[in-house]
Amino acid sequence: MYQFDYEYRIRYADVDQMGYMYYGHYPRLYEIGRVEALRSLGLRYRSLEEMGIMMPVYECHCKYLQPARYDDLVTIRVIIKEIPKVRIVFHYEIYNEENVLLNVGETTLVFVKMATNKVSVCPPEILDRLKPYFSWIK
Numbered sequence: 001m002y003q004f005d006y007e008y009r010i011r012y013a014d015v016d017q018m019g020y021m022y023y024g025h026y027p028r029l030y031e032i033g034r035v036e037a038l039r040s041l042g043l044r045y046r047s048l049e050e051m052g053i054m055m056p057v058y059e060c061h062c063k064y065l066q067p068a069r070y071d072d073l074v075t076i077r078v079i080i081k082e083i084p085k086v087r088i089v090f091h092y093e094i095y096n097e098e099n100v101l102l103n104v105g106e107t108t109l110v111f112v113k114m115a116t117n118k119v120s121v122c123p124p125e126i127l128d129r130l131k132p133y134f135s136w137i138k
Contacts, residue, residue: 002080002133004037010072020067026094027060030107033076034090041129052114053123058087059108066102073097083134084122086111 008029016022035045048055068074077093087110094103113120 002037002041002130004033004040004078006033006036006076006078008032008074008076010068010070010074012070014068015070018067019070021069021072023062023064026062026064026103026105027107029074029076029094029103030060030062030090030092030105033078033092034107037078037080037090038126041126043126043129048123048125049114051123051125053120054112054114055088055109056112057107058110060105061107062103062105064103066096066100068094068096068102074102080130080133083130084111084126086119086121088122088126 010021014021014025038045045055073096075095077095079091079093080088081091082089087108090107090109092103092105092107093101094105096102111120111122112118
């Protein structure tokens with residue numbers, strides 16, 4: 001299992017009139033978290049695209065437990081529980097500064113070859129970087 005934490009400060013542009021983070025912005029936090037998680041593994045979305053691989057979102061699930069508020073420093077926890085094949089599933093937990101769980105979510109992305117616009121297997125560049133976190137893989 002791979003886990004990565006990233007901190008994000010809730011900005012005024014993120015909140016609604018009540019001072020709560022607008023519900024539609026949580027998937028944006030998921031994207032920020034997964035981009036930074038991949039970067040922490042030495043991968044950049046831009047590099048994957050330059051190799052001819054896109055990763056469109058196939059599914060997104062979001063559960064709101066408590067609101068994030070203006071100026072909160074939240075931790076976006078990104079977890080990859082399984083080695084990807086043609087899909088990669090990212091799990092998210094968002095905590096406030098008091099370590100209260102505010103939101104849980106999940107996105108499934110697929111690997112697509114840009115040249116053919118066809119679903120593809122996970123690139124070795126990703127697999128090689130994830131393998132150390134999954135001790136049962138040789």
